[in-house]
Amino acid sequence: MGLELPFRLEKIARDSNLAYFLLFVASILLFVTPINGNNPLDVFCPSDKDNYTLGSPFRNNLEQLLGKLASRTAKKGFYSSSAGDGTDQVFGQALCRHDVNRSACGDCVRNASQEIMNKCNRKDADIWYEYCQISYSYSNFFSVINYLGQYPDSNNQTQNVSNPNELSSSLKELMDGLISEATSASSLFAVGSLNFSSQERVYGLVQCTRRISENDCGNCLVQALGDLRSCCSSHQGGTVVSRYCNVRFELYRFYYLHSKGFGKARIILLVIGILAGSLLLSLALGVYVARQRRKRIITGDEERDENVLLQKLPKPIELSISKGDLQCSDDMLVMDLATLRVATANFCVTNKLGQGGFGIIYKGILPGGNEIAVKRLSRKSWQGMEEFKNEITLIAKLKHKNLVRLLGWGMDGHEKLLVYEYMANKSLDVFLSDPVKRSQLDWSARYNIIDGIARGLLYLHEYSVPKIIHRDLKLSNVLLDIDMVAKISDFGMARIFSEKQNVANTRRVVGTFGYMAPEYAMEGQFSAKSDVFSFGVILLEIISGKKNSGFYLTKRASSLLKYAWILWNEGKELEFVDPFLLKSFAPVDVCRTIQIGLLCVQEDPADRPLMTDVVILLESGPAVLSQPKQPAFSVGRDIPLDTLLMPESSCTNDIIASTMSPR
Known part of the structure; x- marks a missing residue:
């Protein structure tokens, strides 16, 4: 992609002792760099x-x-x-x-x-x-990550570029790459640039605060990038800041790659560097030795962690295969690293299908021609180990046409790999993000996808033994097979519920901004109703063709949920519908489905229906629906509804208020 990588000498340092000398000198030069910035953004x-x-x-x-x-x-x-x-x-x-x-x-x-x-x-x-x-x-905001993007007044320069469309495309490519880079860096920071024409270049920066996980960092940056593209795609540059992460782009290099223009101070430093060369080399060697010793300690810790994990995995699943062979253990394939390297062309970037919270997913082809999807878990943290164990022990035996099936797994040293059935049409997120692909989804296709997601969730909540709460349902975790059948994927954050259990609490909130129910995001409380909330967000995204995470209407509404609520109360539901659907739906059906979505995203979990009710409502034709209450706006930016009017909906002839209570 041609990214410039600032101060990444630590990577080079793994390859040569000389790099430690350079790193040391660079740190001295950087220490005295004169930088100004006295005015708040x-x-x-x-x-x-x-x-x-x-x-x-x-x-x-x-x-x-x-x-x-x-x-x-x-x-x-x-x-x-x-x-x-x-x-x-x-x-x-x-x-x-x-x-x-x-x-x-x-x-x-x-x-x-x-x-x-x-x-x-x-x-x-x-x-x-x-x-x-x-x-x-006054509250401990370290324990709950709640994105709230802000837009500095500096975002005011209109574009003056030869090809705005190329800039928009290159900006997305650049920032996606920087997000991937930052979430794998200890600094949670990355900068870089990319040409979008023969003479023009776009520069970007992403950074997270250090007290959040790489998964939370990635979620925050994706949310901020959606806001950045919404607010500033027609500008020469833009910045979105928040408590937990920041993103910025410009048409000039605004960040520091190396030190320049130090004058006398720089000359003095260079002289000192030459005179003290032997000392610096000695220090560099000491750093190298200490680093190698620490690496051996960390490696030993990781091996002990993996041994603990293997002891916790189900006994029928064993690493007893020879290289290149496949063995079937119950319903699971166990594959070695060599087999999966060949299948994915050594995890080639051209085979990359996407990136989840804890790893990258690649397309693979087995020797027999069968296509698979391989998730390569991150080596960085125990969270990846937990997800690995969770998928194998929890999801391996789930079988439903609306759930992506886990076919097998493999482990070799630090490599942890999960193998899934291949989904030819990738994720629902890919379809809704691409205007060409989105235009291919008529009302019938979208309704079938909504129904498929609902049935998959219903299976997890009611018919799976044990009962499972997904906790991270979003567009990118809904995959589409060759026949456009929706399948829920990525169960690394899922949790088991006992037969009589309804609610659980956690101190560590995991999930994705824009999809988390308010009681989960703010209090760590999750249940089947928190999955219902996420489903409601997805339903409204499918109908509108817009993402809640990237929605931006300053005067009209601050979130997709609020926008849907306002239009529904004004009887203008059809303004909410994706223009690509205008010739393929019956207005009554769309109004009804929007109302079901609004029922799912109500602020109080007790007001939301269970998935049993949702599936019935989706398939029961002109059945009676209850009137939704105001959605939860507290999980994102909010603008007061001081002047909201409440006229009767244009669909009240077919959707009548009732006293149906969600169970």
Whole structure:
């Protein structure tokens, strides 16, 4: 893709001792780089949060917390902590852009600490500069990741490029690559550029705060990228900032790749570097030796983790095969790494089908000609190990036409691989993102997909033994086979429920912004009703042809759910429908299906139907439907509905209010 990779010397360092010398010198040069950035990009001071007063315990705790941020953030580029206790406790974090030096980082955080108190006296606030950001709150926002994108006023330059369509396409390719790069980097940061014409180039930057997982980082960046393309695709550049991640693009290089123009300071440093060359080489060798020793320790830890995992896997599944052979264990194939390398052309990028939360998925062809999809789990964390175990032990025996079937698995050293049936039409996300493919989905095809997803969820919730809650249902986890049959995939985050269990809680919220039910995103509480919420979001996305994650209408509505709710209340449901469907549906059917979607995304879980009810409603023709209540808007950006009118819907002749209560 031609990405420029800044300060990635740590990768080179694995190949030569000389690189450690270069890395050391580069770090000294970077330390003194003069960088300016004194004006804030944006300040978020929410009006719905309580005020604090001068001299109050909260204010004193805030001052104590902010006082620690500058020096401690400058050391590693990120710092998070809290001050005080009880109702006056303050949680805070500071993050510097990874390509700036320590001095500039410290100066920026000190400036931001003072400015955030000058500009806001709320108990929850964020401030963003070009080189750093600070967030604080009365609540522990480290435990629950809730995306809330902001758009700085600097997003105001209109385009002046030769081919805007090429820019849009190249921007997506560039940013998708940077997101993949950042989520696999310890810094959770990446920059790069890509040509979109013979003389024009687009530059991009993505970064997450350090206290979130690579999966949460990826989800946040995807959400922010959707907002960036929505708000700024017609501009020469754009920035979307949030508490947990930031994205930016420009038509010029705005980030730092190397040091330039140091004048006398640079000359002095170079002289010092030459005179102290032997010392630096000695230090570099010491770093190399320490790194190798640490690598051996980490390798040993990973091997112990994998041994623990193998002990927990079902006994019939064993790694007892020879290279290149296949053995059937119950209904599962066990494959060795060599077989899957051949099948995927050594995991060639041209065979890449997509990327999930914990790994990349590749197309493969077995010696007999059978096509498969191979998920190569990330080596980086135990989360990948947990997903690996979860898929094998939980999902292996599930068989339903609307669930993607796990065919087998393999493990070799650090490699953990899951093998699925191949879906020729990839994901529903691919279809809805591509105008050409989306135009091929008429109302009948979309309705069948909606019904298929509903039936797959119904099986998991009611007929599977044990009962399973998916927890990460979204467009990219709905795959389409050669006949356009919808199949739910990716059960790495799924959880088992006992026969009599209805609700569970978790301290670690996993999932995807835009699809998580509010009770799950805010309180960690999940149930079959949280899957129903995700299904409702997907249903509305299928009908509208728009994604909730990338929806952007400043004056009309701030989310796809709110947009659907407003139009339904105004009796203008047909304005919500994808224009590609205008010649292939009956208005009554679409109005009815939108209403089912709104029933599924109601804020109170008790108001949402179960999947049993949803399947019945989808197939029962002109049956009676209850009136939906306001959807949950709290899981994304919100604009008050001060002037919302409530006229009768244009579909009330066929969809009548009733007292049907979801079970």
